Amino acid sequence: MPVMLREAWATLVPDVTDRHGPLPPLMLALTVVTGLVDAVSYLQLGRVFVANMTGNVVFSGFAFAGAPGFSLAASLVALAAFAAGALLGGLVVHRTRTHRGRNLQYALLAETVFVAAAVIVTQVSGSPYTGGVRFTLIVLLALGLGVQNSAARALAVPDLTTTVLTLTITGIAADSHLTGGTGNKAGRRVISACAMLLGAVAGATAVLHGHPTLPLLLAFAILAVASAAATAPARTDAPWTRPLTEK
Template sequence: MPTSLSDPGAAEPPLAGQVGLTLLASLVAGMMDAVGYIQLGGLFVSFMSGNSTHLGMSIAKGDGAAVLAALAIVAAFVAGALGGTLLYEAALPGRRLRLVLVVELGLVLAALALAWLGWPTLGLAVVAFAMGVLNLVHRTIAGADIGRSFITGALFGLGQAVAHVLRGTGRAATALAYGGAWLAFVTGAVAGMLILLRLGLVGALCAASVLVAALLLLAIRVGR
Protein backbone atom coordinates (compact mmCIF):
# COMPACT_ATOMS: atom_id res chain seq x y z
CA MET A 1 0.00 0.00 0.00
CA PRO A 2 1.17 3.55 -0.57
CA THR A 3 2.68 5.65 2.15
CA SER A 4 0.27 8.18 3.64
CA LEU A 5 1.17 11.71 2.64
CA SER A 6 1.58 13.96 5.66
CA ASP A 7 0.31 17.52 5.85
CA PRO A 8 2.17 19.03 8.80
CA GLY A 9 0.47 22.40 8.40
CA ALA A 10 -3.02 20.98 8.93
CA ALA A 11 -4.62 19.79 12.14
CA GLU A 12 -5.64 16.16 12.21
CA PRO A 13 -9.31 15.99 11.15
CA PRO A 14 -11.93 14.29 13.34
CA LEU A 15 -12.15 10.52 13.02
CA ALA A 16 -15.59 10.78 11.40
CA GLY A 17 -14.14 13.02 8.69
CA GLN A 18 -11.26 10.62 8.05
CA VAL A 19 -13.67 7.69 7.76
CA GLY A 20 -15.93 9.65 5.43
CA LEU A 21 -13.09 10.62 3.10
CA THR A 22 -11.75 7.08 3.00
CA LEU A 23 -15.04 5.30 2.39
CA LEU A 24 -16.31 7.81 -0.16
CA ALA A 25 -13.06 7.58 -2.13
CA SER A 26 -13.31 3.78 -2.06
CA LEU A 27 -16.89 4.02 -3.31
CA VAL A 28 -15.79 6.17 -6.26
CA ALA A 29 -12.96 3.77 -7.11
CA GLY A 30 -15.29 0.76 -7.06
CA MET A 31 -17.85 2.53 -9.23
CA MET A 32 -15.31 3.57 -11.84
CA ASP A 33 -13.65 0.14 -11.89
CA ALA A 34 -16.97 -1.55 -12.71
CA VAL A 35 -17.63 1.00 -15.46
CA GLY A 36 -14.13 0.66 -16.87
CA TYR A 37 -14.27 -3.14 -16.85
CA ILE A 38 -17.43 -3.18 -18.97
CA GLN A 39 -16.48 -0.34 -21.30
CA LEU A 40 -12.84 -1.34 -21.83
CA GLY A 41 -13.34 -5.07 -22.29
CA GLY A 42 -11.86 -6.32 -19.04
CA LEU A 43 -9.57 -3.44 -18.10
CA PHE A 44 -9.95 -1.46 -14.90
CA VAL A 45 -9.33 2.25 -14.35
CA SER A 46 -8.29 1.92 -10.69
CA PHE A 47 -7.26 -1.71 -10.02
CA MET A 48 -3.81 -1.86 -11.61
CA SER A 49 -3.01 -5.36 -10.30
CA GLY A 50 -5.79 -6.72 -12.51
CA ASN A 51 -4.55 -4.69 -15.46
CA SER A 52 -1.01 -5.96 -14.94
CA THR A 53 -2.28 -9.54 -15.02
CA HIS A 54 -4.28 -8.71 -18.15
CA LEU A 55 -1.13 -7.22 -19.70
CA GLY A 56 0.94 -10.33 -19.01
CA MET A 57 -1.71 -12.62 -20.48
CA SER A 58 -2.03 -10.40 -23.56
CA ILE A 59 1.74 -10.51 -24.09
CA ALA A 60 1.68 -14.30 -23.82
CA LYS A 61 -1.14 -14.48 -26.39
CA GLY A 62 0.61 -12.04 -28.71
CA ASP A 63 -2.41 -9.72 -28.71
CA GLY A 64 -0.75 -6.43 -29.60
CA ALA A 65 -3.91 -4.32 -29.38
CA ALA A 66 -4.71 -5.61 -25.89
CA VAL A 67 -1.10 -5.02 -24.79
CA LEU A 68 -1.21 -1.41 -25.94
CA ALA A 69 -4.60 -0.82 -24.29
CA ALA A 70 -3.41 -2.19 -20.95
CA LEU A 71 -0.17 -0.20 -21.12
CA ALA A 72 -2.08 2.98 -21.92
CA ILE A 73 -4.36 2.63 -18.88
CA VAL A 74 -1.47 1.75 -16.55
CA ALA A 75 0.55 4.68 -17.87
CA ALA A 76 -2.40 7.04 -17.37
CA PHE A 77 -2.80 5.87 -13.77
CA VAL A 78 0.91 6.28 -13.00
CA ALA A 79 0.91 9.73 -14.62
CA GLY A 80 -2.03 10.69 -12.41
CA ALA A 81 -0.21 9.52 -9.28
CA LEU A 82 2.89 11.44 -10.37
CA GLY A 83 1.06 14.65 -11.22
CA GLY A 84 -1.16 14.47 -8.15
CA THR A 85 1.83 13.99 -5.84
CA LEU A 86 3.70 16.95 -7.36
CA LEU A 87 0.61 19.12 -6.99
CA TYR A 88 -0.03 17.97 -3.42
CA GLU A 89 3.53 18.62 -2.28
CA ALA A 90 3.68 22.04 -3.98
CA ALA A 91 0.44 23.28 -2.39
CA LEU A 92 0.14 25.23 0.85
CA PRO A 93 -0.19 23.05 3.97
CA GLY A 94 -3.76 22.77 5.14
CA ARG A 95 -5.17 23.15 1.63
CA ARG A 96 -3.49 20.28 -0.16
CA LEU A 97 -6.24 17.70 -0.26
CA ARG A 98 -8.93 20.13 -1.36
CA LEU A 99 -6.68 21.34 -4.21
CA VAL A 100 -6.10 17.76 -5.33
CA LEU A 101 -9.85 17.14 -5.23
CA VAL A 102 -10.58 20.26 -7.29
CA VAL A 103 -8.27 18.82 -9.95
CA GLU A 104 -9.91 15.40 -9.53
CA LEU A 105 -13.35 16.90 -10.11
CA GLY A 106 -12.09 18.75 -13.19
CA LEU A 107 -10.68 15.52 -14.61
CA VAL A 108 -13.91 13.59 -14.09
CA LEU A 109 -15.88 16.42 -15.71
CA ALA A 110 -13.43 16.38 -18.64
CA ALA A 111 -13.99 12.62 -18.99
CA LEU A 112 -17.73 13.25 -18.91
CA ALA A 113 -17.41 15.80 -21.71
CA LEU A 114 -15.33 13.41 -23.82
CA ALA A 115 -17.87 10.60 -23.35
CA TRP A 116 -20.74 12.96 -24.25
CA LEU A 117 -18.86 14.05 -27.40
CA GLY A 118 -18.45 10.42 -28.51
CA TRP A 119 -14.92 9.59 -27.29
CA PRO A 120 -15.64 7.13 -24.46
CA THR A 121 -12.28 5.34 -24.53
CA LEU A 122 -10.34 8.59 -24.29
CA GLY A 123 -12.67 9.67 -21.52
CA LEU A 124 -11.92 6.51 -19.54
CA ALA A 125 -8.18 7.05 -20.02
CA VAL A 126 -8.72 10.43 -18.34
CA VAL A 127 -10.61 8.61 -15.57
CA ALA A 128 -7.60 6.28 -15.07
CA PHE A 129 -5.41 9.38 -14.69
CA ALA A 130 -7.96 10.74 -12.20
CA MET A 131 -7.88 7.47 -10.22
CA GLY A 132 -4.12 7.85 -9.86
CA VAL A 133 -4.77 11.26 -8.36
CA LEU A 134 -7.56 9.89 -6.14
CA ASN A 135 -5.17 7.53 -4.37
CA LEU A 136 -3.80 10.59 -2.57
CA VAL A 137 -6.99 10.51 -0.48
CA HIS A 138 -5.29 8.01 1.78
CA ARG A 139 -5.70 7.68 5.50
CA THR A 140 -4.57 5.51 8.36
CA ILE A 141 -7.72 5.01 10.43
CA ALA A 142 -7.77 3.21 13.78
CA GLY A 143 -4.51 1.51 12.82
CA ALA A 144 -5.81 0.42 9.40
CA ASP A 145 -3.59 1.53 6.51
CA ILE A 146 -6.15 1.91 3.71
CA GLY A 147 -5.52 2.80 0.07
CA ARG A 148 -8.29 3.39 -2.44
CA SER A 149 -7.27 0.85 -5.09
CA PHE A 150 -5.59 -1.73 -2.86
CA ILE A 151 -8.52 -3.97 -2.04
CA THR A 152 -6.43 -7.15 -1.86
CA GLY A 153 -4.34 -5.45 0.81
CA ALA A 154 -7.49 -4.34 2.63
CA LEU A 155 -8.77 -7.92 2.74
CA PHE A 156 -5.41 -9.19 3.96
CA GLY A 157 -5.45 -6.45 6.58
CA LEU A 158 -8.97 -7.50 7.61
CA GLY A 159 -7.93 -11.10 8.17
CA GLN A 160 -4.81 -10.03 10.03
CA ALA A 161 -6.75 -7.57 12.19
CA VAL A 162 -9.35 -10.21 13.11
CA ALA A 163 -6.53 -12.57 14.09
CA HIS A 164 -5.09 -9.88 16.36
CA VAL A 165 -8.51 -9.28 17.92
CA LEU A 166 -8.88 -13.00 18.64
CA ARG A 167 -5.46 -13.02 20.28
CA GLY A 168 -6.30 -9.92 22.30
CA THR A 169 -3.50 -7.89 20.70
CA GLY A 170 -5.55 -5.73 18.33
CA ARG A 171 -8.60 -3.48 18.14
CA ALA A 172 -11.93 -4.31 16.56
CA ALA A 173 -11.95 -0.79 15.07
CA THR A 174 -9.02 -1.73 12.85
CA ALA A 175 -10.87 -4.71 11.42
CA LEU A 176 -13.97 -2.56 10.92
CA ALA A 177 -11.95 0.05 9.02
CA TYR A 178 -10.56 -2.55 6.63
CA GLY A 179 -13.94 -4.23 6.23
CA GLY A 180 -15.63 -0.87 5.66
CA ALA A 181 -13.21 0.05 2.87
CA TRP A 182 -13.86 -3.28 1.14
CA LEU A 183 -17.61 -2.93 1.52
CA ALA A 184 -17.54 0.63 0.16
CA PHE A 185 -15.56 -0.54 -2.87
CA VAL A 186 -18.01 -3.39 -3.58
CA THR A 187 -20.98 -1.06 -3.09
CA GLY A 188 -19.43 1.33 -5.60
CA ALA A 189 -19.00 -1.50 -8.10
CA VAL A 190 -22.67 -2.47 -7.71
CA ALA A 191 -23.77 1.14 -8.17
CA GLY A 192 -21.46 1.67 -11.14
CA MET A 193 -22.77 -1.42 -12.92
CA LEU A 194 -26.43 -0.52 -12.34
CA ILE A 195 -25.99 3.10 -13.40
CA LEU A 196 -24.03 2.10 -16.49
CA LEU A 197 -26.72 -0.39 -17.56
CA ARG A 198 -29.55 2.09 -17.03
CA LEU A 199 -28.01 5.47 -17.91
CA GLY A 200 -24.92 4.63 -19.94
CA LEU A 201 -21.37 5.94 -19.56
CA VAL A 202 -22.42 9.59 -19.45
CA GLY A 203 -24.82 8.84 -16.59
CA ALA A 204 -22.13 6.90 -14.69
CA LEU A 205 -19.66 9.76 -15.06
CA CYS A 206 -22.31 12.24 -13.91
CA ALA A 207 -22.74 10.13 -10.76
CA ALA A 208 -18.97 10.00 -10.25
CA SER A 209 -18.78 13.78 -10.61
CA VAL A 210 -21.37 14.19 -7.85
CA LEU A 211 -19.44 11.86 -5.55
CA VAL A 212 -16.12 13.63 -6.17
CA ALA A 213 -17.85 16.97 -5.50
CA ALA A 214 -19.07 15.48 -2.22
CA LEU A 215 -15.49 14.41 -1.43
CA LEU A 216 -14.31 17.96 -2.07
CA LEU A 217 -16.99 19.45 0.18
CA LEU A 218 -16.11 16.96 2.93
CA ALA A 219 -12.41 17.79 2.63
CA ILE A 220 -13.24 21.49 3.01
CA ARG A 221 -15.48 20.72 5.98
CA VAL A 222 -12.74 18.83 7.84
CA GLY A 223 -10.13 21.43 6.98
CA ARG A 224 -8.09 19.49 4.45
Protein backbone atom coordinates in the same frame (compact mmCIF):
# COMPACT_ATOMS: atom_id res chain seq x y z
CA MET B 1 -22.96 -1.92 20.37
CA PRO B 2 -20.45 -4.49 19.04
CA VAL B 3 -16.88 -3.25 18.63
CA MET B 4 -16.97 -3.70 14.84
CA LEU B 5 -20.07 -1.53 14.51
CA ARG B 6 -18.55 1.14 16.75
CA GLU B 7 -15.45 1.21 14.58
CA ALA B 8 -17.54 1.45 11.42
CA TRP B 9 -19.61 4.27 12.90
CA ALA B 10 -16.49 6.11 14.04
CA THR B 11 -15.24 5.94 10.44
CA LEU B 12 -18.48 7.35 9.05
CA VAL B 13 -18.88 9.96 11.80
CA PRO B 14 -15.38 10.56 13.18
CA ASP B 15 -14.33 12.53 16.22
CA VAL B 16 -12.92 15.78 14.80
CA THR B 17 -10.27 15.74 17.52
CA ASP B 18 -8.95 12.39 16.25
CA ARG B 19 -5.53 12.31 14.56
CA HIS B 20 -7.25 12.03 11.16
CA GLY B 21 -10.07 14.47 11.86
CA PRO B 22 -12.81 14.47 9.19
CA LEU B 23 -10.71 12.56 6.63
CA PRO B 24 -12.17 9.01 7.01
CA PRO B 25 -15.65 9.64 5.53
CA LEU B 26 -14.12 11.60 2.66
CA MET B 27 -11.77 8.70 1.94
CA LEU B 28 -14.78 6.36 1.96
CA ALA B 29 -16.45 8.58 -0.63
CA LEU B 30 -13.38 8.22 -2.84
CA THR B 31 -13.52 4.46 -2.37
CA VAL B 32 -17.07 4.47 -3.75
CA VAL B 33 -15.80 6.51 -6.70
CA THR B 34 -13.19 3.83 -7.38
CA GLY B 35 -15.88 1.16 -7.66
CA LEU B 36 -17.94 3.31 -10.00
CA VAL B 37 -15.16 4.19 -12.43
CA ASP B 38 -13.63 0.72 -12.52
CA ALA B 39 -17.07 -0.69 -13.34
CA VAL B 40 -17.17 1.66 -16.32
CA SER B 41 -13.61 0.96 -17.43
CA TYR B 42 -13.85 -2.83 -17.20
CA LEU B 43 -17.36 -3.26 -18.60
CA GLN B 44 -17.34 -0.52 -21.24
CA LEU B 45 -13.72 0.18 -22.14
CA GLY B 46 -12.64 -3.39 -22.74
CA ARG B 47 -11.22 -5.26 -19.75
CA VAL B 48 -9.04 -2.48 -18.43
CA PHE B 49 -8.93 -0.80 -15.03
CA VAL B 50 -8.33 2.89 -14.39
CA ALA B 51 -7.77 2.51 -10.63
CA ASN B 52 -6.51 -1.02 -10.07
CA MET B 53 -3.08 -1.03 -11.63
CA THR B 54 -2.28 -4.52 -10.35
CA GLY B 55 -5.07 -5.73 -12.62
CA ASN B 56 -3.60 -3.91 -15.60
CA VAL B 57 -0.19 -5.47 -15.06
CA VAL B 58 -1.83 -8.90 -14.99
CA PHE B 59 -3.95 -8.07 -18.05
CA SER B 60 -0.79 -7.02 -19.89
CA GLY B 61 0.66 -10.42 -19.12
CA PHE B 62 -2.47 -12.10 -20.47
CA ALA B 63 -2.27 -9.99 -23.64
CA PHE B 64 1.43 -10.84 -24.10
CA ALA B 65 0.51 -14.51 -23.86
CA GLY B 66 -2.16 -14.09 -26.54
CA ALA B 67 -5.24 -14.53 -24.36
CA PRO B 68 -8.31 -13.27 -26.26
CA GLY B 69 -10.25 -10.23 -25.09
CA PHE B 70 -7.34 -8.35 -23.52
CA SER B 71 -5.78 -5.23 -25.02
CA LEU B 72 -2.12 -4.62 -24.33
CA ALA B 73 -2.47 -1.07 -25.67
CA ALA B 74 -5.36 -0.26 -23.33
CA SER B 75 -3.56 -1.65 -20.28
CA LEU B 76 -0.34 0.20 -21.08
CA VAL B 77 -2.17 3.47 -21.75
CA ALA B 78 -4.00 3.13 -18.43
CA LEU B 79 -0.73 2.45 -16.62
CA ALA B 80 0.98 5.45 -18.23
CA ALA B 81 -1.92 7.81 -17.58
CA PHE B 82 -2.23 6.62 -13.98
CA ALA B 83 1.50 7.25 -13.47
CA ALA B 84 1.10 10.74 -14.93
CA GLY B 85 -1.82 11.39 -12.58
CA ALA B 86 0.24 10.13 -9.65
CA LEU B 87 3.01 12.53 -10.70
CA LEU B 88 0.53 15.41 -10.73
CA GLY B 89 -0.79 14.26 -7.37
CA GLY B 90 2.75 14.15 -6.05
CA LEU B 91 3.22 17.78 -7.05
CA VAL B 92 0.03 18.65 -5.16
CA VAL B 93 1.21 16.66 -2.14
CA HIS B 94 4.58 18.38 -1.98
CA ARG B 95 3.01 21.80 -2.46
CA THR B 96 0.61 21.24 0.45
CA ARG B 97 2.67 18.86 2.59
CA THR B 98 2.26 21.00 5.71
CA HIS B 99 -1.56 20.88 5.61
CA ARG B 100 -3.42 17.60 5.04
CA GLY B 101 -6.74 19.40 4.53
CA ARG B 102 -5.44 21.42 1.61
CA ASN B 103 -3.73 18.34 0.25
CA LEU B 104 -7.07 16.55 0.02
CA GLN B 105 -8.99 19.54 -1.31
CA TYR B 106 -6.59 20.25 -4.16
CA ALA B 107 -6.46 16.57 -5.11
CA LEU B 108 -10.25 16.38 -5.07
CA LEU B 109 -10.56 19.42 -7.30
CA ALA B 110 -8.09 17.99 -9.81
CA GLU B 111 -9.82 14.61 -9.88
CA THR B 112 -13.21 16.28 -10.25
CA VAL B 113 -11.96 18.12 -13.35
CA PHE B 114 -10.74 14.89 -14.96
CA VAL B 115 -13.96 13.02 -14.23
CA ALA B 116 -16.04 15.97 -15.45
CA ALA B 117 -14.07 15.93 -18.70
CA ALA B 118 -14.78 12.20 -19.04
CA VAL B 119 -18.51 12.84 -18.52
CA ILE B 120 -18.44 15.46 -21.27
CA VAL B 121 -16.73 13.01 -23.63
CA THR B 122 -19.40 10.38 -22.99
CA GLN B 123 -22.17 12.90 -23.58
CA VAL B 124 -20.68 14.14 -26.84
CA SER B 125 -19.66 10.76 -28.27
CA GLY B 126 -22.44 8.48 -27.13
CA SER B 127 -21.90 4.77 -26.50
CA PRO B 128 -20.39 2.34 -27.28
CA TYR B 129 -17.03 3.91 -26.54
CA THR B 130 -14.58 2.76 -29.17
CA GLY B 131 -11.43 3.98 -30.92
CA GLY B 132 -10.14 7.35 -29.85
CA VAL B 133 -13.08 7.93 -27.49
CA ARG B 134 -12.24 4.75 -25.59
CA PHE B 135 -8.61 5.73 -25.11
CA THR B 136 -9.54 9.31 -24.21
CA LEU B 137 -11.78 8.03 -21.43
CA ILE B 138 -9.08 5.65 -20.20
CA VAL B 139 -6.58 8.51 -20.04
CA LEU B 140 -8.90 10.97 -18.29
CA LEU B 141 -10.12 8.51 -15.69
CA ALA B 142 -6.69 7.02 -15.00
CA LEU B 143 -5.26 10.52 -14.56
CA GLY B 144 -7.93 11.30 -11.98
CA LEU B 145 -7.41 8.07 -10.07
CA GLY B 146 -3.64 8.58 -10.13
CA VAL B 147 -4.14 11.92 -8.40
CA GLN B 148 -6.48 10.26 -5.91
CA ASN B 149 -3.95 7.59 -5.07
CA SER B 150 -1.17 10.10 -4.49
CA ALA B 151 -3.36 12.00 -2.06
CA ALA B 152 -4.52 8.86 -0.27
CA ARG B 153 -0.91 7.70 0.08
CA ALA B 154 0.17 11.04 1.55
CA LEU B 155 -2.81 11.32 3.91
CA ALA B 156 -2.16 7.75 5.12
CA VAL B 157 -5.46 7.19 6.89
CA PRO B 158 -5.14 3.58 8.10
CA ASP B 159 -7.08 1.01 6.02
CA LEU B 160 -8.57 3.69 3.77
CA THR B 161 -6.34 3.60 0.71
CA THR B 162 -9.43 4.16 -1.54
CA THR B 163 -8.32 1.73 -4.28
CA VAL B 164 -6.37 -1.26 -2.93
CA LEU B 165 -8.22 -3.77 -0.77
CA THR B 166 -5.79 -6.69 -0.74
CA LEU B 167 -4.03 -5.68 2.48
CA THR B 168 -7.32 -4.47 3.96
CA ILE B 169 -8.94 -7.88 3.49
CA THR B 170 -5.76 -9.58 4.68
CA GLY B 171 -5.93 -7.52 7.85
CA ILE B 172 -9.55 -8.49 8.50
CA ALA B 173 -8.62 -12.17 8.46
CA ALA B 174 -5.07 -12.09 9.84
CA ASP B 175 -5.91 -9.85 12.81
CA SER B 176 -9.21 -11.57 13.65
CA HIS B 177 -9.95 -13.25 16.96
CA LEU B 178 -9.80 -16.61 15.15
CA THR B 179 -6.02 -16.16 14.82
CA GLY B 180 -5.59 -14.93 18.34
CA GLY B 181 -5.48 -11.32 17.16
CA THR B 182 -7.32 -8.36 18.62
CA GLY B 183 -9.64 -7.80 15.67
CA ASN B 184 -8.49 -4.19 15.78
CA LYS B 185 -9.91 -1.91 13.04
CA ALA B 186 -12.08 -4.67 11.57
CA GLY B 187 -15.03 -2.28 11.39
CA ARG B 188 -13.09 0.30 9.41
CA ARG B 189 -11.68 -2.37 7.10
CA VAL B 190 -15.08 -3.95 6.44
CA ILE B 191 -16.75 -0.64 5.70
CA SER B 192 -13.92 0.25 3.30
CA ALA B 193 -14.51 -2.99 1.37
CA CYS B 194 -18.26 -2.36 1.43
CA ALA B 195 -17.77 1.15 0.02
CA MET B 196 -15.92 -0.19 -3.01
CA LEU B 197 -18.47 -2.98 -3.42
CA LEU B 198 -21.27 -0.42 -3.33
CA GLY B 199 -19.63 1.64 -6.06
CA ALA B 200 -19.00 -1.43 -8.21
CA VAL B 201 -22.55 -2.73 -7.82
CA ALA B 202 -24.05 0.67 -8.61
CA GLY B 203 -21.77 1.17 -11.60
CA ALA B 204 -22.30 -2.30 -13.05
CA THR B 205 -26.06 -2.15 -12.52
CA ALA B 206 -26.28 1.15 -14.39
CA VAL B 207 -24.14 -0.11 -17.27
CA LEU B 208 -25.98 -3.43 -17.59
CA HIS B 209 -29.37 -1.70 -17.59
CA GLY B 210 -28.56 0.68 -20.39
CA HIS B 211 -27.34 3.76 -18.54
CA PRO B 212 -23.64 3.89 -19.57
CA THR B 213 -22.99 7.48 -18.48
CA LEU B 214 -24.72 7.26 -15.10
CA PRO B 215 -21.76 5.81 -13.14
CA LEU B 216 -19.50 8.66 -14.21
CA LEU B 217 -22.22 11.19 -13.40
CA LEU B 218 -22.53 9.65 -9.94
CA ALA B 219 -18.75 9.72 -9.53
CA PHE B 220 -18.69 13.38 -10.53
CA ALA B 221 -21.50 14.20 -8.08
CA ILE B 222 -19.68 12.45 -5.22
CA LEU B 223 -16.44 14.24 -6.03
CA ALA B 224 -18.19 17.61 -6.25
CA VAL B 225 -19.85 17.10 -2.86
CA ALA B 226 -16.58 15.86 -1.34
CA SER B 227 -14.72 18.87 -2.76
CA ALA B 228 -17.27 21.19 -1.16
CA ALA B 229 -17.07 19.27 2.12
CA ALA B 230 -13.28 19.60 2.07
CA THR B 231 -13.42 23.40 1.94
CA ALA B 232 -13.77 23.96 5.68
CA PRO B 233 -11.11 21.35 6.62
CA ALA B 234 -8.73 23.07 4.19
CA ARG B 235 -9.06 26.32 6.14
CA THR B 236 -8.65 25.02 9.67
CA ASP B 237 -5.41 24.73 11.61
CA ALA B 238 -6.60 21.84 13.79
CA PRO B 239 -3.94 19.35 14.92
CA TRP B 240 -5.07 16.65 12.46
CA THR B 241 -4.04 18.87 9.52
CA ARG B 242 -0.36 18.54 10.38
CA PRO B 243 1.72 15.93 8.58
CA LEU B 244 1.83 12.54 10.30
CA THR B 245 5.55 12.98 11.02
CA GLU B 246 4.72 15.88 13.30
CA LYS B 247 3.46 15.43 16.85
